[in-house]
Amino acid sequence: MIFDIIGFYDKDQNTIYLHYQNYQRKGETTIKREIIVGAEIDAYCTKCRLILNHVVVAMVGKRPQKVECLTCHSQHMYRASEPGSRGKAGSAAASSVSKQDKEMEKKKAKLKRLQEKEKELWKEIIAKKDLTMAKPYIMSDSYEIEDVINHSRFGMGIVTHLITPQKMEVLFEDGYRCMVCNFSQ
Numbered sequence: 001m002i003f004d005i006i007g008f009y010d011k012d013q014n015t016i017y018l019h020y021q022n023y024q025r026k027g028e029t030t031i032k033r034e035i036i037v038g039a040e041i042d043a044y045c046t047k048c049r050l051i052l053n054h055v056v057v058a059m060v061g062k063r064p065q066k067v068e069c070l071t072c073h074s075q076h077m078y079r080a081s082e083p084g085s086r087g088k089a090g091s092a093a094a095s096s097v098s099k100q101d102k103e104m105e106k107k108k109a110k111l112k113r114l115q116e117k118e119k120e121l122w123k124e125i126i127a128k129k130d131l132t133m134a135k136p137y138i139m140s141d142s143y144e145i146e147d148v149i150n151h152s153r154f155g156m157g158i159v160t161h162l163i164t165p166q167k168m169e170v171l172f173e174d175g176y177r178c179m180v181c182n183f184s185q
């Protein structure tokens with residue numbers, strides 16, 4: 001007998017559908033199998049780098065979590081499809097990744113806008129200050145709010161907040177930094 005087998009995994013129903021086509025009898029059969037621990041399933045093997053038969057080792061709810069390759073016997077997280085491909089089984093995972101990417105892009109854009117605002121604020125304040133009166137930054141010195149300091153690495157900065165007697169917040173061109181002051185050994 002010659003069979004043509006087509007199978008796919010439905011994540012929503014947690015079932016594997018195997019479609020057999022018998023060429024001698026010219027008939028078709030579809031078998032529905034529920035996934036359980038110990039069941040065989042096709043998955044991407046991270047060691048072999050192929051889609052091969054695996055045994056389900058662990059499940060979370062109704063979904064396979066960990067599988068063991070029947071070829072190389074390595075255990076790894078279940079992957080329905082190859083990395084980078086967007087098949088039926090991997091579409092839900094791919095959409096969650098794209099949501100994470102979108103959220104990350106939003107956070108990066110928000111951070112960039114904040115940094116630009118801080119830079120504009122620094123430019124406004126520095127323009128009003130006499131830079132010849134800037135104190136060189138020394139950890140053991142004491143500073144007051146609105147003092148202009150000259151840091152060897154970060155450049156000119158303005159003391160904006162005294163957090164504790166030994167810590168101050170300074171606005172530099174590249175943003176706010178927490179600096180040590182009144183430090184004695």
